[in-house]
Amino acid sequence: MASVIEHVWDINPYLNEKSAPGEILKALFGYNGNPSLTEVLAYLAYLGAAVAGIRWQNRTLALPVTEVPLAEIGPGERAVVRRLQAGRAVENRLASLGLTPGAPVEMVQNYGRGPLIVRVRGTRVALGRGEAAKILVERGGNGRKS
Numbered sequence: 001m002a003s004v005i006e007h008v009w010d011i012n013p014y015l016n017e018k019s020a021p022g023e024i025l026k027a028l029f030g031y032n033g034n035p036s037l038t039e040v041l042a043y044l045a046y047l048g049a050a051v052a053g054i055r056w057q058n059r060t061l062a063l064p065v066t067e068v069p070l071a072e073i074g075p076g077e078r079a080v081v082r083r084l085q086a087g088r089a090v091e092n093r094l095a096s097l098g099l100t101p102g103a104p105v106e107m108v109q110n111y112g113r114g115p116l117i118v119r120v121r122g123t124r125v126a127l128g129r130g131e132a133a134k135i136l137v138e139r140g141g142n143g144r145k146s
Contacts, residue, residue: 010033010034011033011034011035012033012034015033016033017031017032017033029043029046031043066082066138066139067082067083067136067137067138068136068137068138068139069132069133069134069135069136069137070105070107070116070118070127070132070133070135070136070137071110071116071129071132071133073105073107073110073137073139074107074110075107075108075109075110076106076107077106077107077139077140078104078105078106078107078139078140079104079105079106079107079137079138079139079140080102080103080104080105080137080138081099081100081101081102081103081104081105081135081136081137082101082136082137082138083101083136084099084101084134084135084136085134085135085136086131086134086135090131090134093131094131094134094135097120097123097125098120098121098123098125099120099125099135103120103121104120105118105119105120105137106118106119106120108124113129114129115127115128115129116129116132118132
């Protein structure tokens with residue numbers, strides 16, 4: 001047990017605990033310029049936890065975007081309506097056309113400008129580009145409501 005408590009090495013010549021970085025490390029982590037094995041293991045564990053936390057945060061932030069505006073879907077592509085980003089009047093109009101969350105759609109015509117035509121619930125529907133931009137869809141979705 002004494003070997004765990006004894007000081008392992010002296011790193012004061014490289015990172016003095018009286019220097020500015022040493023003082024910051026001492027305030028944050030209890031840094032010691034002449035650490036014991038226990039302190040070294042604690043520093044390594046803290047460093048490992050910090051790296052794992054950063055990687056986990058980056059993983060959650062880098063989730064793929066699954067919702068895109070209907071206006072970005074190409075001809076022949078299938079998608080599922082996920083949500084509508086519109087006012088009540090536009091939402092009511094889209095719902096009356098069958099464009100509700102969970103509805104599968106297929107892009108029939110989209111030239112990149114002007115109106116586009118989609119097939120929804122067996123009916124071809126012409127939409128203005130502004131309306132189509134307010135309909136968020138999931139490409140190649142499975143048609144179930146999320």
